[in-house]
Amino acid sequence: MNKLLKSVIGLTAIPLIGGVLAGPAVSETRELRYAMGHPPGSFVVDAGQAYADAVGEYSNGELSVKVYAMSLLNMAETSAGLRDGIADIGFVLTPYFPAEYPHTNLLSESSMLLRLYGDKIVGKEGLAYIGAMSEFVFNHCPECNEEFAEQNQVYTGQTGGSSYGLVCRTPVKSLDDLKGKRMRVGAGNWSRWVESVGGVGITMSANEMNEALSQGVVDCIVLSAPEIHNFGLTEAVTDITMAVPGGIFTTAGTNVNADVWRSLTEDQRRAMLHAATVEAAQIPFVYHQREDEVLDGLRERGVGFHDADDELVEVTQTFIEQDMDTLATHYSEKYGVERSAEMLSDFRPILDKWVELVQEIDSVDSLADLYWEEVFSKVDVSSHGL
Template sequence: MKNFKKICFVLGTLTATSTTAIAANYNANHFFAERHSMVRGPYVEFARRVAEKTNGDVTFQVFTGGSLLPPAASLQGLRDGVAQISYHAGTYTPAELPVANLIGNMAFYNTDPMVMAFASTEFGLTNPAALEEWAKNGVVFGGGYSTSQYFMMCNTTVETLADVKGKRLRMPGGAWTRFAEYIGAVPVSIPSSEMYTGLDTGSLDCAVAAADALDSFSLKDVVTSMNTLAIGNYYAGFEWGYNKAFWRGLSEDNKRVLFDEMAYELAQHRLAFDADVNKAVDAAKSNGMQVYSPDEALVSSLNRFVAEDEKVLIENAKKRGVENPEEILAQFKSIVDRWDALLNSVDRKDVDALAALAKTEIYDRLDLSTYGMK
């Protein structure tokens, strides 16, 4: 296995540093399974269309399920050329991506996943502090994403604030961990791949994640109840990040293809993710899962936490060396509010209309001759 990883590293590095007009196969990395909505369209179909529209100049071999890079190594592996394009969850690298984690922890500011997918994309492509952070890590940011809303999926009844106290909740870290502690629960930080085992063995009482996990991670087999308190949504990091050497070797025409396809999949993915959630919840309910609305005390606790936690975000960002985090958050909120308004002007079930909005309002405004070249 060690030798295999070394071979992957060498091949990836050679590919990244040999980016000429010669057609080549490049590595695309995602740690979710191929059937997940974040992989099916944004990686598998994306790779197919990119190869077709670049006449084979840019052909990605898609590695899924962590088969090329495990979650915590995806940022370094992308930088080092093991992959030329990769998904990365920012929570795994808070020291390397303090700005990305600062805005990622604003998950409770607006819990509309469509708004946050488009807003996080614009921020990552245009904010000076974010761009400096990507460059420092050898990454060219391609586009963002957002999961659907996070709910508590439990192997016991969790309906009220009193029910939550003392429960062991799987949380993705950051603000979610602080919220668990705020309401008297016990946060457990494990990757999504371990949620099933935790619920099955009883080391977890609830998994806090998007409800498509009932199907994509088979949680429906071990979950008996779900609470619909909207505990934010996850968008830290990037859905598409590119190795810097690879990006610089692309022609402007091929970069435009990538931009256009990311704009399309940004929209397509959001609709597919929500469709997967609805399908998974319906199937789990038919299998006996109970769905509870949060009581007033639980809702009030979340609202108080959101109001109080922003100062913690700012303090943590300063400790990690972020300059002017207050200004960065203000800029991010402005972008979020802009997309909240923009998305009211379009049919949010029309993939092509949403993709066109992403193109005109984000990607078409970037200069292909300079973007990602510093």
């Protein structure tokens, strides 16, 4: 028997494909399930798909992400569902879960600080705050990462939108207009503001806002303009006042199930972090970009636009300055956040830095690059989340 025949016989365990010896098996792409509570077609889901595409690119095809928009898990289910492995990645709205994520939410609830920077940051509030908060959670808040770990999750960055105003079914211009008004709020800072101006704060899932506003269950929703599009509120809105209260909604947009994270190689974890900068950048950038477009569309529909009077603006400004102490005390006493005052103090210079860093940003790509260079690329993938 010649040597060639012997070698072929010795390879009988290797399958023949079309009469030709098959080569080494090509490794299959691993697909990860990404649960997003926002509806299909929303700006957030568009950003989620951009993140999914980036995961495939940065992992050289080793990983892929399938986005489940308002299907696999809704907003209220995502935290527990990600913890339990129903999803591999989740858009976790941490303010919905105050007891589970108190340290992270302390920082989220201080976002009305952005009003104190005046015109310098108008139109770029989200760009600055997302960079500052991501840097702080990764590098200066071990407690934040511990509370994610307790939920079997790994933090891979923050995201958020544009400034919040009042989306209503009645004109709001003054303190008198706000007295007794029922207003849906998505976080504690806005709830406290509503109470401070004589309103009644109501908490409900964002998925319920359209019905609540349409049926008069609430008079107003504290919300950013692009969310009117995202949640299909166009038909329900009759009046808008964007001057108050300010602040942005932030959340952990690309948290990864801890078991999944541990199963990844270091290169794959790095790819996930790099991809996270794409979503972290696209959401605030697009929100600010689309804000005028959404508002112009509402004007064309005959929605009333109102300015807040001087008294309401002044009361709001005073509230923000005083609320930092209230916030620290509240989180310390109710949730046991021992470093609450220290955290808020340490966060301010980081926010100052990011207000400066985003001044020249003019594209999603440049913002994602900035997030990567300043923060995400410096995360130690050999230890983070492990």
